[in-house]
Amino acid sequence: MDEIREFLVLEDEEGDRLDVYLSSQLGDMSRSYIQKIIKDKKVKVNGKEEKAKYLVKEDDKVIIEIPAPKLLEVLPQDIPIDIVYEDTDILIINKPQDMVVHPAPGNYENTLVNAIIYHCKDKLSSINGVIRPGIVHRIDKDTSGLLMIAKNNNSHNSLAEQLKDHSITREYEFICHGVVKEDKITVNKPIGRNPKDRLKMAVVPGGKNAVTHFEVVQRFENFTHMRARLETGRTHQIRVHALSINHPLLGDPVYGPKNNKFKTNGQTLHAKKLGFIHPSKNEYIEFDSELPNYFKDIINKLK
Template sequence: MNRFFTVESEEGERIDKYLAGEMEDVTRSRIQKLIKEDRVEVNGKPVKANYRLCFDDEVHVSIPELKEPEIAPEDIPLDILYEDDDLIIVNKPKGMVVHPAPGHYSGTLVNALMFHCGSRLSGINGVMRPGIVHRIDMDTTGSLVVCKNDAAHQSLSGQLKEHSIRRVYEAVVHGNLKTDAGVIDAPIGRHQTDRKKMSTRTRNGRRAVTHYQVLERFGSYTYIQCVLETGRTHQIRVHMASIGHPIVGDPVYGPAKCPFKNLKGQTLHARTLGITHPRTGEYLEVNAPLPAYFADLLDSLRKSSQ
């Protein structure tokens, strides 16, 4: 398997750290091994792990094929928001992993899609991620588009790269925001000590921009809308935590102890997804209803604030 990357805003970053961020499905130890085996080239030449990237570098990674585990279709109900011959948009529930990965080879959205769509999923991302163009976190709910053919996949991938897909999230955060609207423009990269986390305090982060707007205020909590200009891993969770307003129910970037004992998940929901349809060229927008636990929390906050 070959993968190609072009360095955009990561100038000066070590090649091993850069690839760890770009290829989240490949372990860091395997990346180091690929480098040692001269399977990582920059501008056509093998490099060492400490190579520092330059703007516009062309990175080529040759990954020898491993025997991938067989991913089986599973009859898991899907909340379908839109579907045609080219794509399907679903409302992903809390706790569902988008695609198979070590430790999650069943019960994923891909398993459910394989049952529902059969062989009608794009193959660009291989057998582990058929049809998957973008992801949302396991405990984030809401709208997610999946492609049924390669042409649709290429179109949506291009829209993602151009930042032309409209992605609107809703969240409840800790604290009372000082302003009714704002923009967080802070690069995001791997946390320097905890590789499972992301951080704005990193030397080689990638530009990340989140636009937020207050929807309702509840004293110690605020209901907000976030519009993504970019789409980095954990972007909204990291950005809101970086300004002192982490997502309520987020065990990674928020308080260790959630103030709401009965809350069943983090209150971050991908409400609106707007795309240019790959076949018709027309704008298509869907809205995913809030999950019950999120709506119940809002009702509780409204009652307590009256």
Template sequence: MSRLLNIQILEKYSGRIDKVLSEIYPEFTRSFIQKQIEDNNLKVNGKIIPAKYKVKLNDMIEFSIPAPKQIETLAQNISIDIVYEDMDIVIVNKSQGMVVHPSAGHDDGTLVNALLHHCKGNLSGINGEIRPGIVHRIDKDTSGLLMVAKNDRAHLYLSNLLKEHNIVRKYHAIVYGVIKDDTGVIEKPIQRCQQDRKKMGISETGRFAKTEYKVLDRFRDTTYVELTLFTGRTHQIRVHMTSIGHPLVGDPVYGRKKHLFGLDKQTLHAKVLGFTHPSTLEDMYFENELPVYFKNIIDKLKNM
């Protein structure tokens, strides 16, 4: 059965409705929203609107979310590290190198394939067949904590927490250069690069992004830092740290061409995840150990 969302635009958003809705609800892709417009599942002020409609203040949007289709992505018996699980959520400690969901060139072997087997298909269907349960993502070569929704209600609740910046997300990273200040805040807008659509960059016309860093240790030519996300833009930490002259060690996209120890994957680990539970409203807090690959790099740096 489909569900109806009623959304009133109370803030000043500009642009096409697919862009605005994807900003308000990150779990909805622009292509998904466009499909709902084509299927007449979306109305503004009670009327069918064209795909290029631009939102206005006080617009009332009626958004009918169709019932999720039967998930066809292959369930695979792949070992994953489950940190916590109940009827609403799963917290996973993703390993470095694992892709979160199927995409071009990654048809299987992903975290979603593993979750479909582990959860017997009981995952939220808001993001369709390819990304069931996925509330937020981390890059393939970033390790660490990731939350997954097992039903649509939990998914929408957690997505709203993300939108309101009410989820604690702390990462550990090793960056090039010795950072002088013990703490700092980076506030630079980020958007996709026009020249290379696979990369993100700093731009005055980009979306607001904020990262806080704290130095944990300093080595000869590198720094071990903790980074707190206040927003969750694609590649935010990698882009922000590069923008202040401290790219991540091993980052193949934003870092140096040749890295210490021959690394070809960024040293970035999602270490802390905190949020309010969608059903019990209990404060949940998870913190994991650094993975072996990360500890080994720190040991090498201490001995240089």
């Protein structure tokens, strides 16, 4: 069954293109797919069909009819995955850089979900539906590192509750621009949509509470190797908080400088440590993954 979503344009959203506005409201959908929905006349503004380039105005009522996801479009694919740990409840994956975690409308192939459906068959939680079976949390396409997958609904509920309580250990390592002077910094700044660019996140008054603990691992000339521990889990949290202290991540295509002499495939960010209470064994377990080659190569060059 198609899903009907309704939005009312706010004052600070006025002037966005219709496709850009809907992309910001529907974070999991590609802009090209939204453009297709608009072209298929499934979007109305104040009861009238408009083109993707239409500039939305305050108080515009936007209604979009999202085609129902088709089960057959998310197919198992024999894609190699780096399994760190597996039992009947959970699967811990070391995700490579440049791999999308779950399918989104218009992009149903070559994602981590396609790979885990192939590996796990029907042994995955169903809580997040067809598109995200087993997915409890996610990391960005260009971020590498550890990700937990729930193989049944009990595990999914347990892990989701721990995420909500901020009791899961999540440590990342990254390389940022500039030499960070302080050995340790805690950034406690709310994060929300960037009012000037709805496809970006930013530190904004009234945003969601976000806390990141930063620590220097090693300083280089013009760059610093850092560790970050997440207390909360907001979209792009590390990237936005690092930018807020004037140390954007190396290679970050959204929040970093345009010049990138290391030619990275996105931000140099790795989810290195993951720890939580096992859903059925009720004991704390922790996983640590080695820094990937792309990350180590950059450190060697900086040395």
